[in-house]
Amino acid sequence: DGGITQSPKYLFRKEGQNVTLSCEQNLNHDAMYWYRQDPGQGLRLIYYSQIVNDFQKGDIAEGYSVSREKKESFPLTVTSAQKNPTAFYLCASRWGTGEGAYSNQPQHFGDGTRLSIL
Amino acid sequence: AQSVTQPDIHITVSEGASLELRCNYSYGATPYLFWYVQSPGQGLQLLLKYFSGDTLVQGIKGFEAEFKRSQSSFNLRKPSVHWSDAAEYFCAVGAQNTGNQFYFGTGTSLTVIP
Numbered sequence: 416d417g418g419i420t421q422s423p424k425y426l427f428r429k430e431g432q433n434v435t436l437s438c439e440q441n442l443n444h445d446a447m448y449w450y451r452q453d454p455g456q457g458l459r460l461i462y463y464s465q466i467v468n469d470f471q472k473g474d475i476a477e478g479y480s481v482s483r484e485k486k487e488s489f490p491l492t493v494t495s496a497q498k499n500p501t502a503f504y505l506c507a508s509r510w511g512t513g514e515g516a517y518s519n520q521p522q523h524f525g526d527g528t529r530l531s532i533l
Numbered sequence: 534a535q536s537v538t539q540p541d542i543h544i545t546v547s548e549g550a551s552l553e554l555r556c557n558y559s560y561g562a563t564p565y566l567f568w569y570v571q572s573p574g575q576g577l578q579l580l581l582k583y584f585s586g587d588t589l590v591q592g593i594k595g596f597e598a599e600f601k602r603s604q605s606s607f608n609l610r611k612p613s614v615h616w617s618d619a620a621e622y623f624c625a626v627g628a629q630n631t632g633n634q635f636y637f638g639t640g641t642s643l644t645v646i647p
Binding site for chain 2: 421458460527
């Protein structure tokens with residue numbers, strides 16, 4: 416079945432450590448996204464990518480980094496510069512790319528990764 | 534700027550009762566509107582979407598939503614709630630000049646009591 420796979424489901428970070436969250440999709444979607452979810456704050460966009468080797472900052476990109484070397488993969492690294500990384504992280508993808516033409520396509524979500532600080 | 538408001542942080546309904554979750558958006562042109570549901574510890578699942586045409590759209594799990602341009606609203610409804618509907622519900626808007634971005638409301642948590 417096609418879908419989005421996030422791993423691991425739970426992740427723990429030590430002080431000063433970088434950690435990488437995996438997101439893989441086999442839906443042949445062009446655009447991929449990373450969101451952070453905190454209680455009562457909904458979803459906040461960290462980074463998104465419309466095409467391989469290109470990505471844009473979202474609203475809360477500081478302390479995070481991404482890469483998009485393959486269409487199927489969009490890993491997120493939470494760096495030591497992110498001082499409050501404890502949250503639920505969601506990856507999403509969507510068919511279509513570019514301004515306007517595919518704005519009516521919904522996002523599809525993975526099951527999330529919960530990151531905690533040791 | 535685009536924005537989505539879900540005025541109700543938490544709603545409690547009895548099983549079998551009707552449900553309406555409110556969503557208001559701010560956008561100058563015709564928006565593309567979505568409702569998602571999230572169970573604890575899970576990702577978001579698409580319930581329904583509105584692009585154009587009939588303003589009453591049907592979704593999965595017996596949900597429907599009505600687009601009212603004059604009120605800038607896209608409220609989610611269900612005639613009879615089941616205990617399994619207890620979850621977090623998110624309204625989202627995408628629009629042509631937002632590129633690939635979506636804007637999500639802060640969510641409404643639904644509790645269903647027997």
